Amino acid sequence: MIRRGLLLTLEIAVPVLLLAGYAVWAARAQSFYFPPLGTIQERFAQLWLFERVPDDLLPSLRRLGIGYVLCVLLGVGAGLLLGVSRVVQQAVQPLAEFLRALPAVALIPFGVLVFGFGDSMRIFIIVVGAVWPILLNTIDGVRGVDPGMLEMARAYQVGRWGRIRGIVVPAALPRVVAGMRTSLSIAIILMVVSEMVAGRDGVGYFVLESQRRFAISDMWTGIILLGIVGYLANFLFVQAERRLLRWHRESKGLAR
């Protein structure tokens, strides 16, 4: 009991001390690059509650949302199709592996060339960079389906669609979801980078622009905001995953 209390104190005390340490140091040092906490907090409230939300945050989230949904639809759809046939899957695998290994940011100049500097370029970059983990994991998941189950379903006259919905999808789902999670963090990175390259709006653009204007406090508020976006996106994902995969954890005896 005492041990638990001590650990909890430690868990709370360390971040508090770090923050306090920064506050004291920044107030004393008058560093140009590290403004006092109060200043950052003030600017954060001025900028992001909620003045610039429609100008910068919402466009970013819209691109992220559209791009990510496209990734999921394309990745799962193509993965299901490709996973069903071993021949096609083996023919596509090296290409998919290559495109996954290609750092997607390298395609930004290509996107600019073809799509110009608008939203479609940014969404294209998100899709082309973040679709691979979902696609490859879906193929993997489909290939990992127990063939015996499929045989049995066929013997019981379950139709093709019924087999896909009843056996293939549930069996592949844990892998697919794992891919979706990797894909989400890649999508956020690409959202930010694509806005930094010749952007007009978006949080990524705001952060880079603030740095160029030497509005250092503004820059830090943008970075903190992106941290919050990343945190919330991950949090929501984990919540959704728990619901979606509850049966899976229970069947593996992992339920809590």
Added chain:
Amino acid sequence: MVEVAHPGRWPRRSFWLGLVGVLVVLVTLELVARFELLPARWFPPVTVVFGALIELLPTGDLWADVGRTLQGWALGLGLAAGLAVPLGLLIGSVEPAYRACRAVIEFLRPIPSVALIPAAVLLFGIGTGMKVFLVAFAAFWPILFQAVYGVQDVSPGVKETARAYGLGPLARFGRVVLPSTLAYVATGLRISSAIALILAVTAELVVGAAGLGRAIVTAQTAAQVPRMYALIAVTGILGWLLSTGFHAVEARLLHWHPAQRKEVLA
């Protein structure tokens, strides 16, 4: 993907099928360009891109850029590993350390590494230091989480057995915890290697640090489209080589530790 080990049969078939797949796509792209189904100034034929690549190969520029990108990748990844492995071992084995760091980690981890680009430019300028910092920040997390997970995943039975055989704490750490954790660290390194390359190229592309990323932008703004595609292809091949290399090293070093290894998603 687990390939069933039929020596010389399945893998060979998958190799040929893969080759066919690549060739089909390349030929399609070539035909699309030759018949101008897509705007020709944006989509040059594959053979023209290949020509640009052949032209690039003997020039020192290409290799200098590859070297600069790899340098940022290597220094950043090395720095990340040097910090993350000891910290992960510590956090994983000492609970107070874990609790003390948890909140800070939870706060720092979700920051998309690229969001720090402007801050990195302020603090380190636009050279190698900035690139290394960004790469190291991004590559740090997967290694850290794999290391922590690896330490915590050592089976209690094995630890008890080692204790029963009279191994001291140091010997237990060195002979039981460390080898088992190394398997996870190797996986973390492989994941981080890919992220490190992304960050290195991003730093070059967005900020203009020298390397492949900047070369691609330069080719694009100069309207040297085939050259741009050739450089993108080089970047892809580099990424593919690194990932294949890490897979191979991982498989060879850790063949004794196959089934237990899992990727924890950072």
